[in-house]
Amino acid sequence: MRHHSSGARPGTLPPGRALVAASMLVAGVPAGAQDMRLNMTRGATELSRQVFDLHMTIFYICVAIALVVFGLMFWSIVRHRKARGAVPAQFHGSLKVEILWTAIPVLILVAMAVPATRTLIAMEDTSASELTVLVTGSQWKWHYKYLDYPIEFYSVLATPRAQIANAADKTPDYLRAVDKPLVLPSGKKVRFLLTADDVIHSWWVPDFAIKKDAVPGFINETWARIDKPGLYYGKCAELCGRDHGFMPVAVEVKTPADFEAWAAQQVAAAEQAKAEAESAGPMSMDEQMALGRQVYERACVACHQAGGEGLPGVFPALKGSAIATGEPAAHLHIVLFGKTGTAMQAFGKQLGVKELAAVITYERNAWGNAKGDQVQPADIAAAIAKGE
Structure with a gap:
């Protein structure tokens, strides 16, 4: 999902990016982490770069915490193992330790929350849009x-x-x-x-x-x-x-x-x-069938399938259906205005009058329906004007 022509942006690093680069250097990770395929993209907006910098800053804070915690844990396991004759200390709590391991995480969370809040506020600020x-x-x-x-x-x-x-x-x-x-x-x-x-x-x-x-x-x-x-x-x-x-x-x-x-x-x-559209004249059957097939394959085939058979239990068939072989007015109405509560959308604003007339005519004469009737652009324009 990356921009197809993205590249390095000239200029000095903003403070957040500089902090990220420094964190990467300290951690021994290449400063080009933004180019790694599995990482977030720095994007093409200032906001996306703020999100990326925030992501990397918090990620390396978490890495540093993990190194300290797991380092101390494994050091203690090795250094104070029973095989070396270590005897566990017996104590029932320490007020200083309790305060310390509560205060340090709180300070770390505050340090993370400040830039995160600043970025989240910026993401919601839609004022002064052009x-x-x-x-x-x-x-x-x-x-x-x-x-x-x-x-x-x-x-x-x-x-x-x-x-x-x-x-x-x-x-x-x-x-x-x-x-x-x-x-x-x-x-x-x-x-x-x-x-x-x-x-x-x-x-x-x-x-x-x-x-x-x-x-x-x-x-x-x-x-x-x-x-x-x-x-x-x-x-x-x-x-x-x-x-x-x-x-x-x-x-x-x-x-x-x-x-x-x-x-x-x-x-x-x-x-x-x-x-x-307002001046469109009648179309021949051959012209409508050719255009109607193109429109159908572009806009209708996903649900009603190439042969008009639909998907049983999901999308109704048009081949031999009551809509496609019944009164043209009902067929025209459902194509223009859709059907509430179903996946049938209103195509009145999605297609032009010629396309609408052609696809309805195609559905009424394809797959053996062979009604022989036509819906003309003037019929579509009149129905849209009436709103029914």
């Missing part, structure tokens, strides 16, 4: 909404199902690539508001020192100020259902100028898509 993003977890994708821009989209796993099924060679970004990464500016304080649509998720990006639960009905918040542009990866860190392992996080960080250019492009593209 950009706010609402992050919503859904089974099994992330929805990002920029509260300072008219931009929102879903971010979905882009790894082909063939790779997951071991039917194709795995790429370096296996189970990490998404179709649309979250895009953020570098050097600006970004506030994240986190919630969920269905079950508890957890948005985790190690390079930002962020791991915050997304809970239905609640809003949690956290923040990050990313130092440099790049691509950063994370994942859902809360067991959230069948495809929990296929819910990655990808964050693309751009320079402020590049971010503003990207935001302007997204706004323009959304306006163009809306205009095209």
Whole structure:
């Protein structure tokens, strides 16, 4: 989960890092411990470096305590063993010893608590943010909404199902690539508001020192100020259902100028898509079947399976089902607005009107359903406008 282009940061060591380096030197451990694969990452934010320095400081304090305690224990076992004629002392407590072994741990805990409290307070301070993003977890994708821009989209796993099924060679970004990464500016304080649509998720990006639960009905918040542009990866860190392992996080960080250019492009593209949707004409059956299959394989196949047979007892089949072979209005409604209390999500905001019309038409005519009817983009636009 490390940043793919991380490197040494120039400049002087901050006090916490200097203390860690000194501790490493005293303990005889290489000062490059942050590069060890099994260690925490120092990350790409000042906050993540504070967390790393705190982790290493407390770790070496614990190492020092262990060396002293176990050293004295083994020394006593060897030095005062019965074979050497040692006779155990007989006493019933010492006030000085009691005070000493109580006071020393208290002082050590206070020394650990002060920097830990300072870091925890900093992690919760979302004031003076320059950009706010609402992050919503859904089974099994992330929805990002920029509260300072008219931009929102879903971010979905882009790894082909063939790779997951071991039917194709795995790429370096296996189970990490998404179709649309979250895009953020570098050097600006970004506030994240986190919630969920269905079950508890957890948005985790190690390079930002962020791991915050997304809970239905609640809003949690956290923040990050990313130092440099790049691509950063994370994942859902809360067991959230069948495809929990296929819910990655990808964050693309751009320079402020590049971010503003990207935001302007997204706004323009959304306006163009809306205009095209409003003026969309009828689609041919062949066109809808081709597009519908692409949409189905991207958005529906995980639950309803490639042949529309579903997963018995878990996800209903579409092949021969009452929904896919019944009245088009009922089929359209459940695809647009989902079904409360089930894993069926509302796709009305996730897909365009052409995609929605095509995938519904595909489901009604694939796998032998052969209804022969079509749902057109105008039907989708009308249903969305009515909200039913």
